[in-house]
Amino acid sequence: MPLDLQSLLYAPLYGTWGVPATLTIDDTDYAITVIDQTVGVPIAGIAELETVRPIAACMVSQLAGLGIALTELDGETITFNGNTWTINAWRLKPSANGESDGEVYLVLEGATEA
Numbered sequence: 525m526p527l528d529l530q531s532l533l534y535a536p537l538y539g540t541w542g543v544p545a546t547l548t549i550d551d552t553d554y555a556i557t558v559i560d561q562t563v564g565v566p567i568a569g570i571a572e573l574e575t576v577r578p579i580a581a582c583m584v585s586q587l588a589g590l591g592i593a594l595t596e597l598d599g600e601t602i603t604f605n606g607n608t609w610t611i612n613a614w615r616l617k618p619s620a621n622g623e624s625d626g627e628v629y630l631v632l633e634g635a636t637e638a
Contacts, residue, residue: 526620526621527621529619529621529625530583530585530625533619534619534627537559538559538583541559542557542559543557543559543560543605544557544604545557545558545580545582545603546603546604547592547600547601547602548601548602548603549592549596549600550600554590554592556586556590557583558580558582558602558604559580559581559582560580560604560605561578561579561580561581562578562579562580562605562607562609562632562635563578564577564579565577565578565579565629567579567615567629567631577632578632578635579629579630579631579632580604580609580629580630580632581617581627581629582627582628582630583626583628584616584623584626584627584628585625587628588624594614594616594628597611597614597628597630598611598612598613599611602632603638607635607637607638608636608638609632609633609635610632610633610634611631612631612632614628614630615628615629616628616629
């Protein structure tokens with residue numbers, strides 16, 4: 525039986541480090557929780573060359589629970605900690621239980637004050 529990583533890992537992690545965010549998709553606002561990593565995280569690029577990019581991490585299960593498909597995220601906006609960002613891309617960070625139980629890194633650009 526797989527570990528319940530949602531309650532053992534992600535709930536405490538997001539409960540401690542998470543911040544409220546507003547994800548806007550096609551003029552509809554969704555309240556979600558993200559972990560602000562806008563100081564930059566290494567992201568693998570073409571030919572596995574890493575670049576440091578600002579990201580916001582969120583739980584795949586939270587997006588799925590709101591009926592949001594990952595393919596809807598590109599080019600949309602997210603607001604948290606006083607800034608609005610454009611989602612340039614996303615990368616899955618699966619848990620040991622698979623992609624749907626892990627996180628998604630929202631790769632951000634163009635911060636403006638909210």
